[in-house]
Amino acid sequence: RCVIMKNIPLYEVRQISTLKEMLNDSVKIYSDHAAFLVKTEEGGPYKPITYSKFRDDVNALGTAFIDTGLGNSRIAIISENRYEWAVTYLATVNGSGIVVPLDKELPVSELKNLLIRSKADAVVYSKAKSADVESIASEIPNLKYLISMDISSKTDSVYSYNELLNKGYELVKNGDKSFLDAEIDNEGMSILLFTSGTTDKSKAVMLSHHNICSNLMDMCSMLFIGEEDVFLMLLPLHHTYACTCGFLCQIYRGCTIAFCEGLRHIVKNLKESKTTILLTVPLILEAMHKRIWDQASKDPKTLKKLKLGLKISKILKVVGIDVRRKLFSQVIDNFGGAIRMFISGGAAIDPQVIQGFQDFGIHCLQGYGLTECSPIIALNRDCDYNNGSAGLPVPHTEIKIENPNEESIGEIIAKGPNIMLGYYENEEATKEAVVDGWFHTGDLGYMDSEDFVYITGRKKNVIVTKNGKNIYPEEIETLLGRSPFIAECLVYGKTGEGTGEIEVAAEVYPDMEKVIETLGSENPTLEQIRKLIDAEVHKVNKSLVLYKYIRHFTVREQEFEKTTSKKIIRQYK
Numbered sequence: 001r002c003v004i005m006k007n008i009p010l011y012e013v014r015q016i017s018t019l020k021e022m023l024n025d026s027v028k029i030y031s032d033h034a035a036f037l038v039k040t041e042e043g044g045p046y047k048p049i050t051y052s053k054f055r056d057d058v059n060a061l062g063t064a065f066i067d068t069g070l071g072n073s074r075i076a077i078i079s080e081n082r083y084e085w086a087v088t089y090l091a092t093v094n095g096s097g098i099v100v101p102l103d104k105e106l107p108v109s110e111l112k113n114l115l116i117r118s119k120a121d122a123v124v125y126s127k128a129k130s131a132d133v134e135s136i137a138s139e140i141p142n143l144k145y146l147i148s149m150d151i152s153s154k155t156d157s158v159y160s161y162n163e164l165l166n167k168g169y170e171l172v173k174n175g176d177k178s179f180l181d182a183e184i185d186n187e188g189m190s191i192l193l194f195t196s197g198t199t200d201k202s203k204a205v206m207l208s209h210h211n212i213c214s215n216l217m218d219m220c221s222m223l224f225i226g227e228e229d230v231f232l233m234l235l236p237l238h239h240t241y242a243c244t245c246g247f248l249c250q251i252y253r254g255c256t257i258a259f260c261e262g263l264r265h266i267v268k269n270l271k272e273s274k275t276t277i278l279l280t281v282p283l284i285l286e287a288m289h290k291r292i293w294d295q296a297s298k299d300p301k302t303l304k305k306l307k308l309g310l311k312i313s314k315i316l317k318v319v320g321i322d323v324r325r326k327l328f329s330q331v332i333d334n335f336g337g338a339i340r341m342f343i344s345g346g347a348a349i350d351p352q353v354i355q356g357f358q359d360f361g362i363h364c365l366q367g368y369g370l371t372e373c374s375p376i377i378a379l380n381r382d383c384d385y386n387n388g389s390a391g392l393p394v395p396h397t398e399i400k401i402e403n404p405n406e407e408s409i410g411e412i413i414a415k416g417p418n419i420m421l422g423y424y425e426n427e428e429a430t431k432e433a434v435v436d437g438w439f440h441t442g443d444l445g446y447m448d449s450e451d452f453v454y455i456t457g458r459k460k461n462v463i464v465t466k467n468g469k470n471i472y473p474e475e476i477e478t479l480l481g482r483s484p485f486i487a488e489c490l491v492y493g494k495t496g497e498g499t500g501e502i503e504v505a506a507e508v509y510p511d512m513e514k515v516i517e518t519l520g521s522e523n524p525t526l527e528q529i530r531k532l533i534d535a536e537v538h539k540v541n542k543s544l545v546l547y548k549y550i551r552h553f554t555v556r557e558q559e560f561e562k563t564t565s566k567k568i569i570r571q572y573k
Contacts, residue, residue, distance in 0.1 A: 231279060401446055507553070
């Protein structure tokens with residue numbers, strides 16, 4: 001925990017009321033600075049796109065949308081992360097339209113369902129999604145316009161993004177101010193986001209410019225992000241966490257966004273872009289941390305040197321000397337050499353992983369939020385943090401613990417300007433989720449005397465024993481995840497055979513590379529793997545009270561199914 005002083009002042013941020021104002025003001029300040037780094041060919045060099053060029057592209061596309069008949073319309077976007085996605089998003093919301101970001105991994109049946117539910121007038125999509133979109137277009141009642149990011153000219157039924165962009169530039173040049181002068185209702189619905197889940201269960205969250213802008217100002221007042229920072233865009237932009245914290249926040253603060261070519265290109269892209277901050281999720285960070293130690297453990301000399309370096313740096317830090325980045329320059333170089341911070345979100349991360357990166361000289365912190373909260377409600381500061389917690393409430397957002405039990409654990413509820421307008425066409429769900437302005441997160445946790453928020457788990461995941469004890473699967477999953485032999489795991493409750501009692505069970509996906517290395521066999525048997533995992537389960541049980549003991553475990557051959565934001569999808573047993 002770093003505490004420099006009590007009542008640490010917030011960082012100064014400029015006031016914004018709409019995303020249009022945000023973009024225009026950023027261009028005045030950062031005009032020729034690179035807003036994006038893009039690759040025009042696979043494996044080629046990054047090329048910069050300035051703030052001025054980005055604003056001009058947004059204005060041109062927005063003007064073309066209005067001229068084509070898409071003023072005040074609902075425009076869905078479905079593609080991989082790319083520059084055109086960012087332009088389309090702001091061209092829609094800054095011209096008083098409603099943007100509907102969709103998950104590119106959706107099966108065609110779900111894509112169709114969500115386009116119908118959102119009443120989309122148009123869909124902007126990439127070549128990779130063209131077959132899916134074009135095959136269902138005639139079955140979507142409101143859909144009038146198909147816009148491809150990748151075709152060079154209009155066909156009978158599909159508009160070309162590039163042609164619309166060029167047309168928009170011509171219109172603006174000739175004095176068309178329909179988009180530039182469009183009035184924004186900052187309290188009205190401008191963003192429609194579907195929560196993860198099947199189409200029957202997913203809810204459509206309505207957000208406004210005010211929701212997003214308030215959240216941008218609040219989070220940036222807690223954490224210093226400046227124009228010298230470069231972010232590698234790794235997470236899917238349709239997800240609120242990536243969109244608000246990895247795209248809009250950077251445009252607000254004058255940073256540069258580099259698009260990652262894919263998970264296997266992370267290391268190369270970090271180096272090429274000189275990334276300073278990586279916004280990511282626990283699964284990726286935990287895998288990176290584990291890899292550092294796995295690589296070191298292959299050579300006893302390297303391992304000894306690493307452990308000795310950690311001891312020396314900790315002793316020196318006590319007397320005010322920080323040599324971490326010098327001592328661990330090889331680790332820093334593995335992340336491109338310029339990295340200064342990892343920001344984790346989307347789920348709770350093991351505090352030991354956060355501490356591990358901090359020990360190497362890379363600041364690492366986590367925040368907490370939900371789509372319905374635009375998304376951040378709590379955040380660890382760069383100058384005041386607690387690695388075991390989700391952070392402090394962001395300014396202007398109140399957090400309370402509702403109906404706490406004897407351990408002070410209850411449901412986390414929040415109230416503030418970032419709370420959604422409601423669920424689209426679902427008044428019943430809105431009334432259930434938002435009571436007297438307080439949003440019920442569905443997460444359980446507690447707050448300490450200094451207002452740090454701690455999350456113990458999802459309300460719906462809690463395992464309740466017959467004698468009324470609460471067991472939080474996430475706590476046990478964190479402990480299991482520390483094992484070098486366990487790549488992924490999921491903990492759940494099951495009825496014990498013969499006893500009728502609810503008992504803790506775990507499903508484990510082993511780290512086969514580590515298993516093979518340890519057993520010295522290329523094809524270990526299931527019995528050998530189970531024996532290794534069984535020993536790890538026993539270690540974890542020793543750190544738990546009796547009623548939380550893992551009584552059963554199974555070993556799976558495949559990775560768990562995950563959302564595009566890399567969260568394991570829980571299949572309830």
